[in-house]
Amino acid sequence: MVLNSELSGASFVEAAFMAMNLLPLVFILQFCLVASLYHPLDPLSPNEIDRIRLIIQNSSLGNLPNLTFHFVDLEEPLKTRRTIISDRLYSGHGYPPLTFIELFRASKLPLKYPKFIESIMKRGLNSSQVSCVPFTVGWYGQNVTKRALRIACFYRGRSVNVFARPIEGISMLVDVDSMQITMYTDRLKAPLPKAEGTDFRSKKQPQSIAYNVSDSGFAVDGHRVRWANWDFHVAFDARAGITISTASIFDAQVKRFRRVLYKGHVSETFVPYMDPTNDWYFRTFMDIGEFGFGRSADTLQPQVDCPANAFYLDGYVTGADGKAQKMPHVICIFERYSGDVAWRHTEINVPGKVIRSGEPEISLVVRMVATVGNYDYVLDWEFKKSGSIKVGVDLTGILEMKATSYTNNYQITEETLTLTATATHSSKQNKRRQEYQRFKPTPREKVTGRSSGKLPKLKPRARIHLGLEPADLLITNPNKKTRLGNQVGYRLIAGQPVNSLLSDDDYPQIRNAYTKYQVWVTAYNKSERWAGGFYADRNRGEEGLAVWTRRNRAIENKDIVLWYIVGFHHIPYQEDFPVMPTLHGGFEIRPASFFESNPLLRQE
Amino acid sequence: MVLNSELSGASFVEAAFMAMNLLPLVFILQFCLVASLYHPLDPLSPNEIDRIRLIIQNSSLGNLPNLTFHFVDLEEPLKTRRTIISDRLYSGHGYPPLTFIELFRASKLPLKYPKFIESIMKRGLNSSQVSCVPFTVGWYGQNVTKRALRIACFYRGRSVNVFARPIEGISMLVDVDSMQITMYTDRLKAPLPKAEGTDFRSKKQPQSIAYNVSDSGFAVDGHRVRWANWDFHVAFDARAGITISTASIFDAQVKRFRRVLYKGHVSETFVPYMDPTNDWYFRTFMDIGEFGFGRSADTLQPQVDCPANAFYLDGYVTGADGKAQKMPHVICIFERYSGDVAWRHTEINVPGKVIRSGEPEISLVVRMVATVGNYDYVLDWEFKKSGSIKVGVDLTGILEMKATSYTNNYQITEETLTLTATATHSSKQNKRRQEYQRFKPTPREKVTGRSSGKLPKLKPRARIHLGLEPADLLITNPNKKTRLGNQVGYRLIAGQPVNSLLSDDDYPQIRNAYTKYQVWVTAYNKSERWAGGFYADRNRGEEGLAVWTRRNRAIENKDIVLWYIVGFHHIPYQEDFPVMPTLHGGFEIRPASFFESNPLLRQE
Structure with missing residues (x-):
């Protein structure tokens, strides 16, 4: 999969990020630290998607009842002959991503389910104002599993913030294959939060922000993007969303493009809410493997999600019926100028002169937004002229909330205090004055099978050692050196x-x-692309990054993949209601003697 | 010093950041987590500086020989009566910051010193092309110290990059009070690096980047700045540079301004180069206490250091002669829009509708640049409408370099391999393929008294645990609660x-x-403002943050100060030559149930 590599030891980098612990998520990215020419890795076109459907429908697979296309993707090396090379039926543990039609059908089941209608009437609510949302259920040691969803319902009333008004006490399980409710309980227990104050819509007039960053601009030719000294390929994948590949940078000293990144994308997200109670313990979502970031990609809002100078790309995914579905404006590309400096210096030690120089920092951003139910993830790939690539993860959207009888932290007793990421009207937040809040695993909860959950009581501390071994993490190639003799690296x-x-x-x-x-x-x-396993839904941890590494394969002087986990522990605060101000995370890969000298000074 | 506090438990936050380990630096900032009205804390005006000089010259202090004004600053509570309240002569260890005139005079001494002229001739160099730079010397256990500087000299030739061409082998010590060279040795040992490739000046045409972020704009009235929901005070301090005080945010729900930050500024920098050799071991600079960030502040370059929409402020400092010195355009203030979202959400669970909303993230940045010799620090205070304050530290400029006989890492033997932050033509970098580079203290070097220095040999590791206790660090006030009953906090x-x-x-x-x-x-x-002690030059660690905390004072329900250390371990790579691409560090303070709900939705 490494193209025309100059190097026997091409280095691969994959990064997995985990966002929102307490709502954990995980992503994956692949890079290649080699120098080379551009090579297209286009995603499936609408015609190709339709052709695949026809091939499958005309094959022996076409006779399967309820033939559902959960996930259609390419193996890149087979690009020149896009045919089915295996029709093996998977029989292991775990299931493919839920399709939108399955999720939609499941969400409608309660509204035709007599017991549920009765529960709603018992609460004095109007069932026309109820929205139900399906949740994946995880795996808790069962020997036999089926494809299943839990359903939670919400009362809209005068609110458009569906997630702010949970109807508590009702538990429902849906068998996905038969599309029927197979378990129903109603243990009325908490009042309905009020609608007031839940509206998340902006009341501001959208403002037009002049944002003409550069006259150099960028060129998008199909899936190929050229900007400044960069040349790379952007594809849209149903599971990962943005996929960057064959990113090369022009080295003005040697007057040719050099490969930096073979492939990079998010791999998985893990969002374990830390509430062990019956209606919450299973909320340990793998948003990429169970739903798909590409399929959850949102049409981007000009002037809000992307600035005025953005260029938009559409994406195509395969519907459950095998047909190509267009997703308009799911990727935007724009030049960014934040007002920062790329470098600068003032020299006063040359007699009689003050020598001042520097350059503004202008970068190129490739962005998508995945909205998975209540939550919005903004994913950025930012390319800098210095050779740096920064991956950004911005978290925003609506929190999953739980209606409770208490209004603040201090009403929460030791027994009920759990590490939930819920933000209710009654504001179940965990905090302490001047405290270092440590979260520790606690003994297994018998009720639900979850073994993590309680917040220990802590004392204030005057000095806090965040403690870390100082380190530079380098990806270098022992077979390729700079003129001075250092191994090229990032x-x-x-x-x-x-x-x-x-x-x-x-x-x-x-x-x-x-x-x-x-x-x-x-x-x-x-x-090995999906850190939580390819068949992520209800899987048993038999596949994935942690399993693969047990093989203890050599990584020195090999094509390697780097996986990076971006993580957040999210304790909600009142400001996160009714919609959460963006929280930023991410990482950077930066040249480390990849160039002979600062490449910014060599560019025209 | 807390003004009209509503709260008995006003919470103070000071932050110290340490940038560039291996070149360590330290900064300090002060905040106050209380709600209040605006109160000006203006810096000394030029007239006040001159008046102080006259008062001192007319007092008994006026008879002192060589009366030098090292540092003139205000104690804020005395603002209403700016008079000298103490003329105690300090007799403890440590000295005040070096003045520019002292540094300038010291830099000129070698060029009139016969032995130095001889050394230059011996090397076949032209002394008219030599620039000498003074360095502070630290303290290494001596019982008696004097004010002293070490001098290093550089050969410009055809280069404007003074620091790229060190003339190795010459050691000089200057007695600052007598302003004489008191130690001189010449041990010729390394060739002069060549001039080629050292020019750091940009060859690009400066481009005008349209950057009209918002039509709301900001108002600067003297030292008071009002923007969006923020109202704060900006002063310029000779030691700290930007000083933010009495920062308040308008709470649209209660319709009044609430205090967030009483005071914030950088406190110290610590830059210990990790080379224990004779000409390097003493390079352990405290750029704020020994030189001063305000006095090293640079006139900002429009379109490079600050965007086109920036507003500039001048600063005034006290010269060594006690006269006010104007420093033009040392602070800029601008609205920033990076193309990011402040928040967003798409709701698909309301039947028949897709509800999409969000707002662009626009912030206000207050910036300065301190150029301390070879190195440039960009310091940002960024205010967000959400209530967040982000402090940014961007590192750039020229590295201190050491001429060596080897050209790459692999020529460095175990014995010579030291943790230096030097980046020479011969590229003394430390790196390994796919390695986790750990840096550990090693036994004391007998030669120089430094006890830290060597890089251990390491093996590649497939899995790296960056390891950190998960924690939220909260500053909350037990005496002030939200309506829901949570303690207000950041x-x-x-x-x-x-x-x-x-x-x-x-x-x-x-x-x-x-x-x-x-x-x-x-x-x-x-x-307690200066983390490394007020008299930082050659001090003995008898004062400063670590000493103050030994008193073990109560911090619960007190006015507290939070000190945060921003740190960087800087291993140089070839890209850092001849000028370093910006490296970013910093931290954020963010409302944590300070507001009743997301304040962004309440703003017009």
Whole structure:
């Protein structure tokens, strides 16, 4: 999968990020630290998607009842002959992503279910104002599993903020294959939060912000993007969303493009809410493997999601019926200028002169937004003229909320205090004055099978050691050196490290074991793309990054993949209601003696 | 010093950041987490500076020989009566910052010193092309110290990059009070790096970047700045540079301004180069205490240092002669729009509708640049409408370099391999393929008294645990609650934690012991502003943050100060030559149930 590599030791970088712990998520990216020419890795075109459908419908698979296209993707090396090379039926544990039609049908089941109608009437509510939302259910040690969804319902009333008004006490399980409610309980227990104050819509007039960054501009030719000294390929993938590949940078000293990144994309997200109660313990979502970031990609709002100078790309995904579905304006590309400097210096030690120089920092951003139910993820790939690539993850949207009888933290007793990421009207937040809040795994909850959950009582501390071994993490190629003799390399500039709070033996953690480390390195294997396993829904942790690394393959002088986990522990505060101000995370890869000298000074 | 506080438990936040380890630096900032009205804390005006000079010259102090004004500053509570309240002569260890005239005079001494002229001739160099630069010398256990500087000289030739061409082998010590060279040795040992490729000046035509962010704009009235929901005060301090005070935010729900930050500024920088050799071991600079960031502030370059929409402020400092000196355009203020979203959400669960909303993220930035010799620090205070304040530290400029006989890492033997931040033509970088570079203190070097220095040999690792206790750090006020009953608070969002590499008993570390923790909290004491001690030059670690905290004062329900250390371990790479691409660090303080709900939705 490495193209015309100059190097026997091409280095691969994959990065997995985990956002929102307490709502954990995980992403994956692939890079290649080699120098080369541009090579297109286009996604499937609408025609190709339709052709695949026809081929499958005309094959023996066409006779399957309820033939559903959960996920159609390319294996890049087969690009020249896009045919089915295997029709093996998967029989292992775990299921493919839920389709939108399945999710939609499941969401409508309660409204025709007599017991549910009765529950709604019992509460004095109007069922025409009820929205139901399906949730994946995870795996908790069962020997036999079926494809299933839990359904939670919400009362809109005068609110458009569906998630702010949960109808508590009702538990429903849906068998996805038969599309029927197979479990229903109603234990009325909490009042309905009021609609007042829940509206998240902006009342401001949209303002037009002049934003003409540069006259150099960028060129988009199909999926190929050229800007400044960069030349790369952008594809849209149903599972990962933005996929960057064959990113090369022009080296003005040697007057040719040099490969930096073979492939980069998000791999998985893991969002384990830390509430072990019956209606919450299963909320340990793998938004990429269970739903798909590409399929959850949102049409971007000009002047809000992307600035005025943005260029938009459409994406195509395969519908459950195998037909190509157009997703308009799901990627935007724009030049960014934040008012910062790329470099600068003033020299006063030359007699009689003050020599001042510098350049503004202008970069190119490739962006998408994935809205998975209540939550919005903004994913950025930012290319800098210095050779840096920054990956940004902005978290925003609506929090999942739980109606409770208490209004603040201090009403929460030791027994009920759990690490939930819920932000209710009654504001279930966890905090302390001048405290270092530590979260520790606690003994397994018998009720639900979750083994993580309680917040220990803590004392204020005057000095806090965030403690970290100082380190530069370098990806270098022993077979390729600078003129001065240093191995060419890139280094990882990590964000704040975040670890999963779950115990190792907690079932969701077993399935997402990759969250226990921020950085992983594997020898490249083209089948290893999804950190939580390809069949992520209800899987048992038998596949994935943590399993692959047990093979203990050599990584020195190999094509390697770097996986980076972006993580957030999200304790909600009142400001996160009714919609959450953006929280930023991410990482950077930066040249480390990849160039002979600062490349910014060599550009015209 | 807390003004009309509504709260008995006003919370103070000071932050110290340490930038560039291996070139360590330290900064300080002060905040106040109380709600209040605006109160001006103007810096000394030119007239006031001159009046102070006259008062002192007419007092008994006026008879002192060589009366030098090293540092003139205000104690804020005395603002209404700006008079001298103490003329005590300091007799403890440590000295005030070097004045520019002292540094200038010292830099000229070698060029009139016969032995130096001889050394230059011996090397076949032209002394008219030599620039000499003074360096502070630190303290290494001596019982008696004098004010002193080490001088290093550089050969310009055809280069304007003074620091790229060190003339190695010459050591000079200057007695500052007598302004004479008191030690001179010449041990010729390394060739002069060539001039080629050292020019750091941009060859690009400056481009005009349209950048009209908002039509709302901001108002600067003297030192008071009003923008969106913020109202704060900006002063320019000779030691700290930008000083933000009495920052308040308008709460649209209660329709009044609420205090957030009482005072914030950088406190110290610590830049310990990790080279224990004779001409380098003493390079453990405290750029704020020894030189002053305000006095090193640079006139900002429009369209490079600040965008086109920036407004500029002048600063005034006291010259060594006591006269007011104007520093033009040392602070810029501008609205920033990076193309990012402040928040967004798409709701698909309301039947028949797709509800999409969001707002662009527009912020206000207050910026300065301090150029301390070879190095440039860009300091930002960024205010967000959400209530967040982000402090940014961008590092750029020229590295201190050392001429060596080797051209790459692999020529460096175990014995010579030291942790230096030098980036020479011969590229003394430290790196390894796919390695996690750990830096550990090693036994004391007998030659120089430094106890830290060597890079251990390491093996590649496939999995890297960056390891950190998950935590939210909150500053809350137990006496003030939201309507829902949560204590009002702000939380610290830290950057990547970085620890000093020096052993605790290494002399520079004793003087900068605050670098061993990233976060400190102290009870507010107005005399405690400078983390490395007020008389920082050659001090012995008898004053400063680490000493103050030994008193073990209560911090619960007190006015507290939070000190945050921004740190960087800087291993140079070839890209850092001849000028370094900006490296970013910083931290954020963000409302944590300070507001009843997301304040962005309440603004017009």
